[in-house]
Amino acid sequence: MKMNSLRKTNLGSGRHFRPSPKRLFVVAGALVCLVIIGNLFPGTPFKNTLTFLARPFWYLRGYVVDTSASALTNVRSKTDLIKENAGLNQKLQSQEADIVLNRALQSENDELKAAFGRVNHRRFLLATVLSAPAISAYDTIVIDAGADFAIKPKMLVFFSSTTIAGYVSEVYPTSSLVRLYSSPNEEVTVYTESKHFFTKAIGQGGGNFMVNLPHDSGVKGGDLVMFPGTPAALLGKVGILETDIAKSLQIAHILSPFNASEAHFVYVQKE
């Protein structure tokens, strides 16, 4: 009777808490082994199962976010919507001229590359983002395409057809983990579009990068930073430039044009 009473108390409130150090040690030790085995190799059953279990939760979250966003749009006032519509129309008109010019330049670029025997397009696979920063810790995103769509580690991932996001880090049966180039301490070789100055961009998290440049590099705020390749892809734009006189260096802060936490889809470059 007494034993039953003790057992009952132990499962409930923590007021009668008597931790057994031995038991804690065994539990913690078992968990340490589990996490080391689980994270040591890509695609272990533990990781695959956990990702499989997480999928319905991620889909449900996506559905709730989309539904609530559309519901909020429906309750907005007419005046606000008219104002926003007018603003967007103005923006659209100013961008239409740029689009025509860009198309002309793109076709000229394609022709030139074709004349020199280079292919100027990428083959993409569209993937839905299941989890993105800040829900996904480590500045990674989880996408809904995995081994079932022949995704392989190190495949490049893009926010749009011209803006690079990162690369596939791990592949699961029905999903993949993408590491963003902006992840803290992730290094990527880039060049500045204006001066064709090659350097390494170091990820700072949240779509930010840092680049060390020589003092006289001539890079200005607003310059585009490109990811090398044919065709080259956009990584971001130079924001603030800091000058370190003691080291005769210039530190450029680069910001990606896309916010990973708002991305609904990404493009995985096929081989």
Next chain:
Amino acid sequence: MFRKNKSPIANRLLVDLTIFAAVFWFPWWVSILLATWAFFFFTEFVELVFVGLVIDTLYAPHQFFSAGSYRYFGTCLLLFLVLSLIRRQLR
């Protein structure tokens, strides 16, 4: 807060489900805060360590033998040990 002495296991399972759903739905600190809160309501709340384990397993990019891939597990394990000591002192 919970129905005392009726079904403590059911209460614990409900809290566990909420915490692990938070790992999938909310930023990492929400689930860790929830688990820390639950630590003071349930005995030996090892789920706190599991939260870190799940975050690392789901979101950490694969890096062979890198301590960086166990960041949240380490944090939660440390939190578990510190909270255990605090609770022992408070007893």
